[in-house]
Amino acid sequence: MNMKPVRLDDVAQLINDAKHLVALTGAGISKESNVPTFRGPDGLWRNYDVTKLATPQAFAENPSLVWEWYSWRQDLISKCKPNPAHLTLAKWEQDGLLKSIITQNVDGLHRIAGSKRVFEIHGNIWITKCTDCGFKTELSEPATHIPICPDCNGLMRPDVVWFGESLDILTMRYVEDELTTTDVMLVIGTSAVVQPAASFPLIAKDYGATVIEVNIEPTPITQILDYHILGKAGEVLPTLDTFIDHQDPD
């Protein structure tokens, strides 16, 4: 693959000058926090069968098995902390540089890092939703049994998007606004193979944005994007930050 060499100070300048900087993140940004990714050598989908764990049919057939898996993931995530990549994005938002994060991650680490405008398009592993009445509640610790709806006694499920399900319409409206407004987009730690998120960088590009990918390897969209920074998000983002012109508050 033929890739243009990238100067980090040039990319930092683009970030610095952006009017509407948006970040799209995937499992790779949380890898250095020890949250497993889905694909790749240790990826979850290599060791677990998605059809038995992350589809509405799987939940209908065996809710206990599905909850066992989510409870295991909740336990794992509860021991993880945001890494320098999450923290740099949160800092950039506080400084007014970054307008929003669109994330495919359900781990909630962006919010824990301090980011406020976060669109969790695949949901959040700590929120549960009643399969009968839709009532939602937040868990403060990993589920130890199948949660039951306090309102109607229905079975609660994790409020995450499973294969074959649509994304939340309201969230998608906000995301569309971001994609058509952004002038510089960072695409961090996603394999860019799951739709619709895989198309977001291309939509942003069609609307005129400069798109910068940060990943430890090329992805199917690398060639189409403007810049590819090869490296770990937790190292690349803090390095970019050293070139950013942070204004002192008045």
Ligand code: OAD
């Ligand atoms: P994947 O597991 O498919 O891809 C992770 C990406 O992160 C890969 O491209 C890696 O090369 C990259 N990566 C790994 N470590 C990195 C690091 N330290 N720094 C930068 N990049 C790194 O994860 P996603 O693309 O997020 O959906 O997966 C998309 C969706 O597929 C998930 O949200 C999930 C899954 O099935 C649902 O569950 C609905």
